[in-house]
Amino acid sequence: MAEVLIISGSPAAPSSTDALLEHAGAHLAATGHSGSLLRARELPGEALLAGDTAHPQLAAALDRVAGADAVVLGSPVYKATYTGLLKAFVDLLPMDAFAGKPVLPFLTGGSPAHVLALDYGLKPLAVTLGATHVADGRFVLSAAIDKHVDPDAGGPTLTDPKVADDIHAALAAFEAELDLRAPAARLARRHQEAAS
Known part of the structure; x- marks a missing residue:
């Protein structure tokens, strides 16, 4: 089945966005797809801000994007769009990083007033990175997510x-x-494997 990379742009821990993405990953795994979570906040900050793609952790993260069949992209809403942390990471990706990869976007936020950030922020970002299929993502109120649940415990x-x-x-x-x-x-x- 598909190798799905789940990218979180949340700078916080615990995080409603991460909890939602972990829930999505568990759901994908239950249907036979493999998914791994890449938390941008766990990347080395100095290298990320300097755009040091030769840094081993950043190079590995970029390789994970390149090797994925599909991407789930998630972020809390900050200042009416996705986070600067997510922006710093995607700025390191080539313009065709999502080419041929279906992308499912998720945003979380504290108010329904931010719902348009999905259509005017995160979806255009996926298209800019070459996604040819951007799924109907969702904006989810943070109040509807229990960010303290251990996903391995199977709680809601x-x-x-x-x-x-x-x-x-x-x-x-x-x-x-x-x-x-x-x-x-x-x-x-x-x-690809045969060519390398």
């Missing part, structure tokens, strides 16, 4: 059943896209 991360249903619908549509693209992605990966 999403405290509002309607929100949970909506998130699961978004994930199901994304998984359907992954299933359609999986054979082509595997074939492309085999060609």
